[in-house]
Amino acid sequence: MTGMTSSARPLLNRRLAEFGTTIFAEMSALAVRTGAINLGQGFPDTDGPEQVREAAVRALRAGHGNQYPPGPGIPELRTAIAAHQQRRYGMEFDPDREVLVTAGATEAIAASLLALVEPGDEVIAFEPYYDSYAASIALAGGTRVPVTLRPTTDGDASFRLDLDELRDAITPRTRLLLINTPHNPTGTVLSRAELTAIAELAVERDLLVVTDEVYEHLTYGDAEHIPLATLPGMRERTVTIGSAGKTFSFTGWKVGWVTSTPELVTAVRSAKQFLTYVSAGPFQYAVAEALALPDTYFSDFRATMTAKRELLATGLEDAGFTVFRPQGTYFITTDIRPLGFEDGFEFCRALPERCGVVAVPNAVFYDDRAAGAPFVRFAFCKQDEVLSEAAARLAKVRTQ
Ligand SMILES: *Cc1c(COP(=O)(O)O)cnc(C)c1O
Numbered sequence: 001m002t003g004m005t006s007s008a009r010p011l012l013n014r015r016l017a018e019f020g021t022t023i024f025a026e027m028s029a030l031a032v033r034t035g036a037i038n039l040g041q042g043f044p045d046t047d048g049p050e051q052v053r054e055a056a057v058r059a060l061r062a063g064h065g066n067q068y069p070p071g072p073g074i075p076e077l078r079t080a081i082a083a084h085q086q087r088r089y090g091m092e093f094d095p096d097r098e099v100l101v102t103a104g105a106t107e108a109i110a111a112s113l114l115a116l117v118e119p120g121d122e123v124i125a126f127e128p129y130y131d132s133y134a135a136s137i138a139l140a141g142g143t144r145v146p147v148t149l150r151p152t153t154d155g156d157a158s159f160r161l162d163l164d165e166l167r168d169a170i171t172p173r174t175r176l177l178l179i180n181t182p183h184n185p186t187g188t189v190l191s192r193a194e195l196t197a198i199a200e201l202a203v204e205r206d207l208l209v210v211t212d213e214v215y216e217h218l219t220y221g222d223a224e225h226i227p228l229a230t231l232p233g234m235r236e237r238t239v240t241i242g243s244a245g246k247t248f249s250f251t252g253w254k255v256g257w258v259t260s261t262p263e264l265v266t267a268v269r270s271a272k273q274f275l276t277y278v279s280a281g282p283f284q285y286a287v288a289e290a291l292a293l294p295d296t297y298f299s300d301f302r303a304t305m306t307a308k309r310e311l312l313a314t315g316l317e318d319a320g321f322t323v324f325r326p327q328g329t330y331f332i333t334t335d336i337r338p339l340g341f342e343d344g345f346e347f348c349r350a351l352p353e354r355c356g357v358v359a360v361p362n363a364v365f366y367d368d369r370a371a372g373a374p375f376v377r378f379a380f381c382k383q384d385e386v387l388s389e390a391a392a393r394l395a396k397v398r399t400q
Contacts, residue, residue, distance in 0.1 A: 004055020008287045015138045022131055023364040027348065035383025036352035037382075037390045039312075040182070040360045042330060049290070049297065054255075056286035071273055073101025073257070073284060080288040081149075081257050083241070087229050088216075091235075096298050097262040100269050103279040104254035105214045105243040110136040111272035112210045112239050112258065114178075117142040121175035126161065128365030128372055129159060130184050130212065137178075138352050145169050146367045147188055151335070151375075157324045159186035159333070170201065182215035183376040185362055189223040193392045195231055203233040208264075213245040214256075217298050220306050222326035228244040229259075239264050244287040246330070247301075249381075253283040255281075259342035305330060308387060312380040315391025320398055321376075330381040333362060337374045339398060344376045355393045 010017065024041045031038035047053060059065055067076065072078065078095035085091045093099055102108040109132055117123060119141030125133050127146035137144045147169050149159035179198065181190040190198070202209050211228045219225050231239040243256035258268050309325070313332055316323045322335035341347045344361030352358050359376045365374035380387060 007017075008033075009206070015141070016135065019135050019138070023360055027358050030352050031358040034352040034356065036356045036358045037386060037393070038358045039378040039380070039382065039390055040348075040358040042379040042381060043251045044249040045115075045386065046249065049293070052248055052250070052286050052290040052293075055289040056282050059282040059285035061094055064285050065283070067281070069278050069281045069284060070381065071278060072269060073099070073278075073279075075289070077101055077255075077257075077284045077288040077291075078292040081259065084291045085227075085259055088214075090229065091229055091230060093259045094262070097266055098259060100258040100265050100272065101284060102256045102258060102272055103276040104245060105212060105241050105256040105273055106132050106336070107272060107279075108239075108241040108243075108256045108258050108268070109133065109210065110139065111268050111275055112138040112241070113137055113142065113178075114271040115267040116140075116208055116210070116239075116264075117175055120173065122171060122172060122173045123160060123176045123178055124166070124169050124184065125178040126180065127367060128185055129178075129363050130180060131365065133178055133180075134367075140296065142175070143173075144367070145171075145174070148366070148368060148371055149183070149188060151324070152288055153243045157322065158327065159183075159196075159324065161188075161190070161194055163194070163201075166198070167201060169203050170207070174205065174207060176210060178210050180212040182213075182219060182223075182225060182326075182328025183331050183358075184215065185331050185365055187324060187329050187331055189201075189219055189225060189327040192224075192226055192316050193230055195226055197327075199228065199231040199234050202237060207237070209234065209238045210241065211238055212241050214246050216242060217247045217301065218305055218330060219302070219328040220309060220325075221327065225328065225331075236261055239268060244283075247298075248287070248290045250283075250287075253280055253287070255280050255283050255287045276367060294361060308380045308384065309380070311384060311387045312391065314393060315387070318391070319394040321394075330379055332380060334376050334378065335374050338374055341374070342389075343373055345373075347376060355397050357390050357393050365375075 027040040078099040082095040083092040117140040239260045245251040362375035363372035
């Protein structure tokens with residue numbers, strides 16, 4: 001017997017063949033087996049505001065959203081999303097025509113690419129990139145064209161975009177730029193100058209832009225999140241993606257959204273309606289309330305995460321890593337070479353046994369695996385005691 005099919009043809013189609021199980025599954029299993037602290041996958045170990053959780057319970061009990069909600073999302077949430085974009089960025093969106101609720105940012109990304117990309121179109125994404133980008137581009141039949149963010153030690157160590165590389169990557173077949181700021185895994189927040197240059201290229205070459213801004217509320221120090229759609233010429237060509245998961249620490253709810261022009265929202269909705277159709281009914285009511293929380297919620301959240309960033313970054317520095325202090329997100333990318341290691345995969349596979357900590361090799365987020373080889377990512381969306389214990393364990397990384 002050779003399996004259930006009569007031919008030698010592989011079961012998994014060729015668009016998905018290169019995507020095995022994600023590194024997160026392997027590393028989380030390793031964490032469970034070894035009892036290590038899991039700083040690999042980026043989910044908070046504390047739930048978001050009690051008030052928001054209660055709003056979900058109330059909605060569920062009141063029978064709000066227990067049956068299929070409207071395809072574009074409940075009006076209360078679409079109105080709250082539009083109000084959030086207005087209050088925070090001064091952008092106007094019509095809740096009825098320019099907002100679409102999705103099953104997390106993940107579905108928003110997939111639906112945008114499925115809607116806007118023809119087979120053979122090229123999609124430019126910055127690498128290292130969030131793992132669903134490559135799979136979504138592939139599902140859409142597009143060709144992914146990575147542009148590598150390069151480590152620099154000018155000023156604060158960070159990963160930056162080489163605008164010449166981006167310009168050179170654009171061809172007549174380029175359809176779309178897939179941007180992520182604040183950027184996972186590097187923590188880079190694109191500056192106004194960088195965003196302006198990207199916008200000028202998009203306008204000049206008449207490209208669509210999909211921008212993943214799920215970490216919009218997680219910026220540190222002087223870094224400021226600027227939505228690409230606020231720049232000249234971008235409102236009409238940009239699909240902006242947000243999510244409640246990271247901002248409100250409810251990653252299991254999977255409530256995300258798209259804001260764009262009526263035409264682009266209609267296109268994305270055409271794909272979305274055949275993916276999940278709708279999702280998260282009662283949670284949509286709760287997220288509508290969350291988005292209307294006072295500014296203090298967002299500033300307190302940022303302050304809490306700033307302290308956690310400091311706690312883990314200092315621990316990693318003391319342990320001997322080169323630390324790229326993130327300007328945004330809840331991840332820290334490190335370079336392991338000062339510790340005498342070269343290969344992040346090997347390092348991460350051995351780390352749970354050696355130190356009792358799980359991290360993720362950034363190479364999984366690269367096409368150019370060599371470019372990502374020495375970098376390793378740690379998540380700091382964990383309780384302070386967990387981060388302190390992880391730092392204490394990592395202090396022994398040189399000697400064990
Ligand atoms: C977590 C994450 C997502 C997924 O968001 P969901 O709302 O949970 O689907 C998308 N993009 C980036 C960069 C992320 O880190």
